Structures are given as structure tokens and as C-alpha cells.
Amino acid sequence: FIYMDNAATTPTRKEVVDAMIPYMSDNFGNPSSLYSIAELSAEAVETARSQVASAIGALPKEIYFTSGGTEADNWAIKGVAFANRDKGNHIITSQVEHHAVLHTTEWLEKQGFEVTYLPVDKYGMVSPGDVRDAITDKTILITIMTANNEIGTIMPIAEIGKIAREKGVLFHTDAVQAAGHIPLDVSEMNIDMLSLSGHKFRGPKGTGALYIGKRVKIDPLMHGGAQERHRRAGTENVPGIVGLGKAIELSAAEMEEESGRISSLRDMLIQKLLEIPKSYLNGHPKIRLPNNVNIVFEYIEGESILLMLNRRGICASTGSACSSKSLDPSHVLMACGLPHEIIHGSLRLTLGHDTTEDDIEYVVQNIREVVQKLRNMSPLTPPELRNN
């Protein structure tokens, strides 16, 4: 099959699996223990910490391992909210964040916090000026994602970081889709907290990290043992942490070459798909993740596109409500101002390490056929686009 859903998850790369295995049954010690075998685990965790740190321009002691991007986001936001309640109760975020951010801030609203959800432009981009204008003397946190998971738009986070630093407000960024794919530097970009997730860059599922800069006052999300310098309790997932470290190290080393190759495949795919009539690109035409294609085909519905592509061995994703358990259409495409019926026909293709030019050809050919087949079936399709 052809896997074009690398934004959902990626296969764990072989080097990563190989690095993990020794920490499962052999060097299995609990890093908190005193004996020699446990020291091997503790050292492996520290190596991974350095690997993550150097990929984002942080210090090793500023990296905390979590169970994934969701935990990192929940921790950053709830942790800062509860620890800084005396300073204020206002949080700024955007309408196009991942649910790991949005459902967290919604929950905090129930706990008495106030949240500003900034709008975006038609490309899904947050404006730094809007961020600045939203800051009040009660604002304790700004959380804006580095790059959007659905449409791939890369946010102006360096500008937002600068504003946040000037105003003395903490700035968190959900870099789950960006880390391992585009260059990031927490100190240059004035980022106080950054979330990342291993399985988005060919690392293991169930692993992630939160970078926490030195000026951040934060409560734990996981209370308990003294792990992670008393900030994140729980026996360390040593194999997972080792895998995360290895994956980000390799991604950083290969980033330049890999993102060049993938973004030209992306551009080729976009160009060919836009030849299909009544199709439009979602997200920013240029400032987007190297691997993201999000395109809308009018008159048809996303879940049925996916099902037909699946029968042809192609894995993709959609923002259509019909494909989601909650039956809500993509909040991201809504925030970009697209009407419901257009959102329903959106298709996200996210390329990966294994994607080839042949794959692009095959996918384009099949999408053409599927789109035509579904348009023939749809009551909305105008006669000139039917061929039956």
C-alpha cells in the first residue's frame, strides 16, 4: 500500500526499534534504582535528553519526557495555568490548534480561566498583531502551534515569541507536526515551552517531550515519584525514551536533504491534483510543512474518497465530519472560512520518508478516477463535470 498519512503517524524506523530492544528485556532496570543495571537505563535516558535538547536548541536539563504530544500540551497549559493563577487567569490561543490544546483550554474555562481564541486568515495563519492586541495584564500564557496538522500552515512563531517575551508572557508552542521536520530553535524563537511527539517523526508511539525554559513556573500534570527532577512522575518508559532520542537525532541530521526531497514531491502532487477541475488547495501556498498537501474537491465527500482510495491501497485522511467520530467537520477548515460543504470534500495527503515519484503518479491517477466516480454519483455535481 501507499501510505500518505504521515501526519497521523509514521512507521517506527528500524534504527529506532533496534535502539529500543536492548532496554526491554536486558537493560531493563528502573533508572531511579541504585544498582549498576539501573545506571545503564539512567544513562540511556540522559543520552536521549541531550538528543532532544540539541534538536531544538535547548539544554538537556530543560527537556522532560512525556507519553506523547497530548500529554505535553496538557501539561504545559494546565501546569502553567494552575501555577500562575495568582498572576492572572487569561490564556491566548488560536482557533486552529489541535484538540489537545483546545479541549484543554475549554476545560480550563470551566475552572475559571478565560481564553481568547484568535481567528486566522484564509490560509489558517495567526497574525502576530492579533496576539499582541489580545494580551492583557491578566494574560499568563500564549499557546500557538508551530505548524498546523491539517493544512500544514507554518505559524509566525518567532514573531509571536518576540512579542510574548517583550510583554513578559509565557509562550508555549505545540510543535508536534513541526519537530523533526523543520528547523526549530527555542532560544532564537523565544519559546518558553515546546511540545513534541515521537511517532510523528518515525519514533515510537506513546513518547513525547516538553521543553520547559528556565523562566517557567509550572505545576506537574503527573504527580508522584521524583522522576524527571520531580516534575513528571512515573517510571520512565526507557525503551520509548531511547527511541525518541534516536529518532529526533536522525531526523535532525537528515532534515535538510529529506525536506528538500519531500517538498518537491509535495509540489508535484499539488500541481497535478489542482489540474482536476473545481479543486482548491487548503493552507498557505508556500509557508507550509514540507510533507503536507490538503486539497478540496467540490461536490463530493471526504470519507467516501478515503474509502475508495483505501480499496486502491492508498492511505489518506480528511476533515469531513462523516469520517470523524464526533461528526463535527474540521474546526481548522471552518476557521479558514470554508463553507461546510467544501470542507466535506477535503483530502489530506501527508508524504513521508518512503514516498516516491511513482507513488505520486499512482496517487494522482487514482484520485482522478475516484473523484470522477463520486462526482458521477453526487446530486450536487453540475452536468459538465459528469461523464455518465
Add this chain to the structure above:
Amino acid sequence: FIYMDNAATTPTRKEVVDAMIPYMSDNFGNPSSLYSIAELSAEAVETARSQVASAIGALPKEIYFTSGGTEADNWAIKGVAFANRDKGNHIITSQVEHHAVLHTTEWLEKQGFEVTYLPVDKYGMVSPGDVRDAITDKTILITIMTANNEIGTIMPIAEIGKIAREKGVLFHTDAVQAAGHIPLDVSEMNIDMLSLSGHKFRGPKGTGALYIGKRVKIDPLMHGGAQERHRRAGTENVPGIVGLGKAIELSAAEMEEESGRISSLRDMLIQKLLEIPKSYLNGHPKIRLPNNVNIVFEYIEGESILLMLNRRGICASTGSACSSKSLDPSHVLMACGLPHEIIHGSLRLTLGHDTTEDDIEYVVQNIREVVQKLRNMSPLTPPELRNN
């Protein structure tokens, strides 16, 4: 080396690793996706859910996967606290809980909750009568562990469950040390929530589960995507979940035989160690985990015992402050009424699947020597116990 710290963590068993590997690089799909390869992941997660459910007498739909015991404890306690604030703000727990419970309730105290920390008897046992007496009309949760991680004492949780159910209060039990080792049945025992952790029964680190019965009203701890029926967000750690399921299934199947074998080794070890003068058993003499030995040697200090044992290839643990990052002596042994200086000489040996009778001999011989060596060095040792 001889590993006698199975309460800290266990090696992941080979069958479990083998079950996990296929879900890393091959069947790597995100269970929430629509295409066929993702269905393999989704099915694997559901199989694991049934495996966990049947090990504790629950229904599959009552099992939620977490990143470990700590997350399960934090979720159960904070989740119920925040969701039931309108009903009351009182929580009952015990002084001997794991820090994953105690530091969570301490944090909740800062958020306006009131917590009763029940005392224990000299064996570390909570009295069901005390639980009953502590219940007020503001009580929303009782959380008492199934078995203690340091001293192995098994709590009267069926009685506590009965009281909780009669009084209409939710009952959570931290079964992290018990699950996979002793029989548990959430419906017979009237348990509303139960935490378990994979790496304590030869499953993978970074995996756990929370059982949530149908009468429980609970907020998520991880907000975000719709995973785990909207209750625990975050891309599922599919290999980890598969490993957890496999490990608990095997543990349940082997429990009777394994616990018989291990508890006779435990009794042998206890008996031989108590032959050392001025040594005492901690925890309940009979009602204790099959694999737990916790013994105190007067006049000496735990960290030095561990270090010397480590040089002899023996891995163990202690309740001494000197070995813990926080430099507080074990709160469990304190709650049992032991004086500080005695606590410092405690040694925990927790047996496992690989423990043999030869190991017991070797360990006893070495502990004898180490205890004598350290007693010869200690200013507290009375002359008749010295041999130098």
C-alpha cells in the same frame, strides 16, 4: 546478577516483546484512521482491552489505557475530584499510599479539596472501620491501595469496597503492585476504579490502564482527540498496549502456579534472614504479596547495604532516605510506627519469575556478610554483635 527488585520494575518478557514488534514498523497505523492498516492497530488495541478486562473481572469497555500507574492514579483521583466538585470536596486515602496518590491529593488540597490520610497499624494495614468513620456527606472518593509497594501488605479492599458502595462513595484502588500477582475482581470487590501498570508484571514500561466502572463520573486528565471513547486523548501507544495485554493475560494464566512458587521462596528467604540477629520483618507476616520481603537490620543504613550488595551482583531496594532523591525516609515505614533509625536499615527484596532457590542461598549468604561488615563499622552496634 541476581535481580531482587521486581517491585521497582521487571524485565519485559520475551513473548511480550515479540507481540509488540509487529506494531512498530509494520502494522504501524493510527487506530483512529479509516484505512485497512489502521484497522489492524485498532483491533490489536481491542484485543488488549479484553485481555486486561478479563484479568480483573471487568468489561472491555470499562478499560482505558494510560501511560502507566502514575497516570492512572492521577487520572482517577483528579478526574473524580474535578467532575464531582458540586457533590463535595472530601477525599479519603491512607498514609501508606504511593506518592502517585499522595502527591496528587496534596496538590488537590491546594485546589480546595480536603483529604483524610488514614493511619495504619504496625503491619501497614488500613482498617475498614476507620474508612467508614471518615466518610462524611462531602466525601466523593475513597482511594486505598490494593497492596503496598514497600512492605507488601495486602489491604482489606473487598471490605472497603463494600463500605464505599453502601455509603454511595466512589472507591478507587491503586493495584499497581497487585495486578498480575494476586487475584482481583472489580465486581466482587465493589471497586469503581482500579489502576495498574504494565512494567510491574513483565509488561512494557510506559503502559498502564485505569478501570472505570459505569457509575463513575470523571473528567479526562488528557484532553484532546477522541481516543479511548473520548476519555483519554493521545495517539494510542499501540505496541505498548499490545504488550500490556499480552503480559496481563500470561500473568493471569500463570498466577496460581507462579505465586505458589514465589511465595515459598519468599518464606524461605524471610526465615533465613530473620536468623540474623536484630532483624525484623516489615509488613504483615501473612497477608502480603507473594514476592515481597522487607526486613530491617538494626544499626546499619540502607544505602550502604545496597551498594555492597550491588558489588556482589545483587539488586535490591531500601526505604532509607539516603537512597532517595528527596532524602526523606520511607513514609510507609514511618506510618507503621518504626523509628527513623530503624527505617534506615530496611531492605526490600522483591522476587520474580527468574528467582531460584540458589539465588536465595546466594543472597542470604551475602546479606549476612554485608550486614556484619556494616555493623562492624557502625558506632551503634553493641559489642556482642561485632566480630572485629
Add this chain to the structure above:
Amino acid sequence: MYSDKVMDHFENPRNQGTIEDADGIGEVGNPQCGDIMKIYIKVRDDIIEDVKFQTFGCGAAIASSSMATEMIKGKTVKEAWDLSNKAVAEALEGLPPQKLHCSVLAEEAIHKAINDYRAKNGLEPWEEKGGHQEHHH
């Protein structure tokens, strides 16, 4: 997620298309919800002689349209009216719970088409159940 039967009707939909001189047309849903279903019927001697559909919607919506049209073809108008969404879902070997409402669409579209036919022939319309139950887009 879907049964083989659903996938078969989805990939090879029966009775897809329009009828130029239809005796009755029923349309339900709206594009905002992500689903529109249109049913065309040709009736002769109280028998559904021909039926066609057009659907904008998910796999379940398309498969339900296909199955429902197959199930009413050759039946009397009354029999067609009595086709329940449950029967359609059963014939499809089940639908996921969150997709049951897609089969309701088929039932409703058929009712609309039949009442359109009745109206055109000067007959009292039959009472429709009304509304999209369980339809929470």
C-alpha cells in the same frame, strides 16, 4: 469498520443515476451536514418499476442508497413505503452506530419520493415520520 456488504454496495453502487421522466423525486439532507440523498422513482400499476439515486455523503450513505433502491425495486408503493432504515442496515450486514443515521436518510428520501408521486397523482400524501432522528451533524 464497514461490512463487506457495505463496501460492495459502496464500490459498485446499484441503481445510481437519474430518471429523466421520474414519477416521483425525493431529496433529503443538506450539504452542510455532509449528506444529500436524491431518489427517483418510476411507478407503473402501483409497482416501483425503476428507481435511481444520487448521493453526496459517506460510505454508509452511498451504500444505504444503493441497498435501499435494490430493496424497493419491483415492490408495491406501499411495500416501498414500509421499508425501514433498520431493514436497510440489516441487509447491509450492519452499520457502525454513528452511521445509522445515514440509513435513515435512505428511508426518508424514499418517503419523500413516494409522496411526490402521490401528490402528482392527486393522492393524499402519507404521513412522514419527519425530521432527521439521530442526525446530529
